[in-house]
Amino acid sequence: MTSLIAPTPGLGFDLATKKYSQLIDGRLVDGAIDVAVLDPGTAEQVATTPAASTEQLDEAVAAARRALPGWAALSVGERGAILHRVADVLVEHHEALAQLTTLEQGKPIAQARDDVSWSIDFTRYFADYRLETEVLRDDENGYVELRKRPVGVVGAITPWNFPLFQALYKLAPALIVGNTMVLKPSPTTPLATLHFAELVRDVIPAGVFNVVGDAGDLGAHLTSHPGINKVSFTGSTVTGRRVMEACGPTLKRLTLELGGNDAAIVLDDADIEKTAEGLCTWAYANGGQVCVSIKRIYAPSSIYEQLVEALARRTSELTVGHGLDEQTRLGPVQNATQFEKARASLALAHEHGTVVVGGQTLDRPGYYVEPTLVRDVDEDSPLIREETFAPIRSVLRYDDLDDAIARANDTPYGLGASVWGSDIERAITVAGRLEVGTSWVNHHFQLTPDVPFGGIKQSGLGAEFGRIGVEGFVDVHVVNLKRS
Structure with missing residues (x-):
């Protein structure tokens, strides 16, 4: 052994x-x-x-x-x-x-x-x-x-x-x-x-x-x-x-x-670089294998291209390797069953959207999946409708904020979500409209022992x-x- x-x-x-x-x-x-x-x-x-x-x-x-x-x-x-x-x-x-x-x-x-x-x-x-x-x-x-x-x-x-x-x-x-x-x-x-x-x-x-x-x-x-x-x-x-x-x-x-299918809604006044850093951190943590990690990112058309570029840059910099290597930032998925599910999700990414970064498994011993960013995804795709428990994340475009909130809520899941923007009062108002157990503002996946955590739906x-x-x-x- x-x-x-x-x-x-x-x-x-x-x-x-x-x-x-x-x-x-x-x-x-x-x-x-x-x-x-x-x-x-x-x-x-x-x-x-x-x-x-x-x-x-x-x-x-x-x-x-x-x-x-x-x-x-x-x-x-x-x-x-x-x-x-x-x-x-x-x-x-x-x-x-x-x-x-x-x-x-x-x-x-x-x-x-x-x-x-x-x-x-x-x-x-x-x-x-x-x-x-x-x-x-x-x-x-x-x-x-x-x-x-x-x-x-x-x-x-x-x-x-x-x-x-x-x-x-x-x-x-x-x-x-x-x-x-x-x-x-x-x-x-x-x-x-x-x-x-x-x-x-x-x-x-x-x-x-x-x-x-x-x-x-x-x-x-x-x-x-x-x-x-x-x-x-x-x-x-x-x-x-x-x-x-x-x-x-x-x-x-x-x-x-x-399970969860957490959405992140980016507002049009968000700091793009800062937001991209936060989104990337909480989308790919633990190889994307977190019930409450960011899985769907909704970005306004006015900053969509810039945000995708900033996310792509950070995603491509994630070092994939064995977890005991101190330089590794993204380890393997946990087991063979999950690896096969990730393969299926990658196939959907190529079929139903445009893969910006990654998109493949790695040809090496172990269960390694490239950190993958997908844009322009068909929202009826299982990649969006179902929980993706792998380092595969999608960026979706919106033109109307009410529409983005409705799309974020259009899921049987209701664990967590986040809102990202500079106008804090506006962001809090949006957060209050999300049908989840926890809405974070300008961060995601913060768990502390004094604050209740649970899901709805x-x-x-x-x-x-x-x-x-x-x-x-x-x-x-x-x-x-x-x-x-």
């Missing part, structure tokens, strides 16, 4: 001989079968990881249920102290976790280091978060208290584009309010999550946090499991529908963060982060006293 790019010494161990285990009830457990993990930068195997049987998943759920009363009985300060120790572990193993993320996911190492840094920041934020009891009424007629108590055992399912970060931003808010968790990472990116679970085995009490491996067939059993009280799922809209259906018979609480249900996100992990309990 060798990679064409050797890990730097910061990994701290030999990946070829590293044994990965599941974490169930505080024990490191082998899987029912082994699954090969490939480096998308070489398409070669770099590790073998365990996948659970349904019986092992049952054991993990049972362990989480046993641990629930004791964990919920701790004070919020005690739970927060443990989460701060989790953050300390992330700090101590920052580089190793970043390198594992790059090796399994493909993203440039600088972006993987950001993932770990975000994980630390989010964990510390929620470690200090407090959901206070609220007094709704206190008068001569009675006293009413609104309490929040843990929903129970959370089943968390994370995708392959931000495997470690998404695990932590589900784990920390769930644990701080007293829940326990069974986490299932993506079958193609389990390395950093399994390694993290091993590192915190002696930090988080046994059974409170369990991680099971998956060969691609465990999700349905987890989402339908009667011992799971809530499912927190991040992934595609197609899979999200199946998750919602599986949760129905037991009326599980549910948070879905699903078919981009999701509920929200992550902030008070709304934390409240997704609790049940409401009203204590109502009638005074005589």
Whole structure:
């Protein structure tokens, strides 16, 4: 099991001989079968990881249920102290976790280091978060208290584009309010999550946090499991529908963060160079494999040619390579299935538009796609109508701003969007008309732990982060006293 790019010494161990285990009830457990993990930068195997049987998943759920009363009985300060120790572990193993993320996911190492840094920041934020009891009424007629108590055992399912970060931003808010968790990472990116679970085995009490491996067939059993009280799922809209259906018979609480087809509307007073820099950054980050990345750019005819030229210049400067190469700015797409989908999208780009930059896959080991910019695209093309999860982005022309807003909203998705312009009040007004969960102005894809993030329409249900996100992990309990 060798990679064409050797890990730097910061990994701290030999990946070829590293044994990965599941974490169930505080024990490191082998899987029912082994699954090969490939480096998308070489398409070669770099590790073998365990996948659970349904019986092992049952054991993990049972362990989480046993641990629930004791964990919920701790004070919020005690739970927060443990989460701060989790953050300390992330700090101590920052580089190793970043390198594992790059090796399994493909993203440039600088972006993987950001993932770990975000994980630390989010964990510390929620470690200090407090959901206070609220007094709704206190008068001569009675006293009413609104309490929040843990929903129970959370089943968390994370995708392959931000495997470690998404695990932590589900784990920390769930644990701080007293829940326990069974986490299932993506079958193609389990390395950093399994390694993290091993590192915190002696930090988080046994059974409170369990991680099971998956060969691609465990999700349905987890989402339908009667011992799971809530499912927190991040992934595609197609899979999200199946998750919602599986949760129905037991009326599980549910948070879905699903796909997006984010539009960016550029106004006629936008600073072209500055705007192009921002658009390029958030269109191609993580190889374009972000639910909330910019996928459709609407530009007015008055500056269309200049903006396309500025975007083309920046897109052509993106260095494509293995993620562990410090010079790389665009890594491979994550897996063979995604690579074939990218090929199909490239064919559409050539057929339904004019390719300005890129347009090809690279003839080298691994799943490399040239950063591609397309102009004058047929708006009925699947390249525009569907979510393109690859470094392929389209620039569309408009003459009337109301028409551009209508076109941006004409999608079943509603995750995020952005508006770019110099007149801030005008840009904010446009942002308010976009049918999405988050509208950014002069930037895109800013996620912070204090601000709720979620989609509308078919981009999701509920929200992550902030008070709304934390409240997704609790049940409401009203204590109502009638005074005589």
